[in-house]
Amino acid sequence: MNKMLKVSLIALTAAVGGNAVSAADSTDPIKLTLHDWSGQLINTKIMGSILEEAGYYVEYVQADYIAQFAGLKSGDLHLAMEIWETTGREALDEAVATGKVVNVGETGLQAIEEWWYPLYMKDRCPGLPNWEALKDCAEEFATAETSPNGRYVGGPVTWGGFDDERVEALELDFEVVHAGTDAALFAELESAYQREDPVILWVYVPHWAPAKYEGEFVEFPAYTPECYSDPSWGINPNMAYDCGKPRGPIWKAAWSGLQEKWPGAYDIIEDYTITNEEMSAMVGRADLDGVDIDTVVADWMSENKDRWSAWIAD
Structure with a gap:
């Protein structure tokens, strides 16, 4: 034309x-x-x-x-x-x-993106949603491939999110496994939820998952810009990303x-x-x-x- x-x-x-x-x-x-x-x-x-x-x-x-x-x-x-x-x-x-x-x-x-677990996991890790509970019960989230470390299913690597850095900065005994796609991420949740298998993963809002499944977001130390830019800020004085993700x-x-x-x-x-x-x-x-x-x-x-x-x- x-x-x-x-x-x-x-x-x-x-x-x-x-x-x-x-x-x-x-x-x-x-x-x-x-x-x-x-x-x-x-x-x-x-x-x-x-x-x-x-x-x-x-x-x-x-x-x-x-x-x-x-x-x-x-x-x-x-x-x-x-x-x-x-x-x-x-x-x-x-x-x-x-x-x-x-x-x-x-x-x-309005966005929330954070670690999320089904409510049945709270019985196995009763200190949740406080993130510090994960220090004592990481093995409750383990699989045969990650034991004794817990397994956290992150989003596709292209999404960012700094989950690997957060695990290291907060000294969590978890292995981060990234889903290949959005569909794979929620297929993992669906499969685990039906069998009440251990699972903790990246869930976001707006999305149907928090409405369909009973669960909670982990409560990490509150995000501030300094958490991402200044290693001396926060719980770990030597590393950045020792906090939750921003919301907004x-x-x-x-x-x-x-x-x-x-x-x-x-x-x-x-x-x-x-x-x-x-x-x-x-x-x-x-x-x-x-x-x-x-x-x-x-x-x-x-x-x-x-x-x-x-x-x-x-």
Whole structure:
């Protein structure tokens, strides 16, 4: 399709639908990053669908969670819909400090990512949820492969999270085993829970797992930025990461040129919000009920037309 035809089609779309595209907006596709967990795919495709309803061209690009910042800085990627305060804030702040990436604000989602155990494990390690209990009952979480050390199932290594560093800094007798994918992580939980086998693993919110299974997050020493940057801070005076993970918003991050190149789209992205309850329900439909993610997204779009239409009209 040549550029003149593309411009004509966008102008027609805007005229018919009252959408956000104007002469100030580029006709190039806006490139949104996709990662490897269902919530992020849903969140990103909802945003992409809204932008398409507004008359923009959208392209989805598979990208590593942390490595995506290189593409956002260069302008090869344009929008990342889920930068978690829990694991991505350092990378986000570094990228924003370069002037090449902007924080477009909160998605409305509030993140928790932490060690989590089923409630039946509390009977075997009664000092929980206090993290110090793990010092006395690590063997209760052991498997044949890790005994006498406990086994902690972390997220895929691309997620970050500093679990290996935390185990060392807090002198926990645990071996960190990283799940290969988000699906593998929760398959491990499902399998262990059904048999009441020992398990402790990375669980996050928003997600369906804390609603489906009875359990608790481990209470580590409270996070502060100094815990990650200053080894002298905290329980272990020689090592950083001797605390829990941060908690807080999930952010939208964009290439700094997005607002100038697609000003109408930038305004829509700023306005966009969604709740933990909505996202957890949609992830449950995808992961538990087997509903295709594109169908989950299409249903949300159909049920929330007045809401996203207002973002386009603003």
